Amino acid sequence: MKRYSHALDIAFExxxxxxxxxxxxxxxxRMAILKRVIEANDTEILDxxxxxxxxxxIDEEDGS
Numbered sequence: 001m002k003r004y005s006h007a008l009d010i011a012f013e014x015x016x017x018x019x020x021x022x023x024x025x026x027x028x029x030r031m032a033i034l035k036r037v038i039e040a041n042d043t044e045i046l047d048x049x050x051x052x053x054x055x056x057x058i059d060e061e062d063g064s
Contacts, residue, residue: 003060006052012036
């Protein structure tokens with residue numbers, strides 16, 4: 001059976017004071033990602049993560 005590895009992004013929002021976002025901290029990123037995932041229902045989680053931006057076939061032993 002073929003198996004595939006998929007690379008996904010997640011859409012989320014961070015509010016900052018600078019137009020280029022250079023003042024965003026790792027903690028702000030982590031909290032925004034967690035909030036988005038925790039608050040999303042099953043349909044929303046699919047919408048904020050899909051489609052994969054890259055996929056590749058993997059060896060069977062790598063996919064376990």
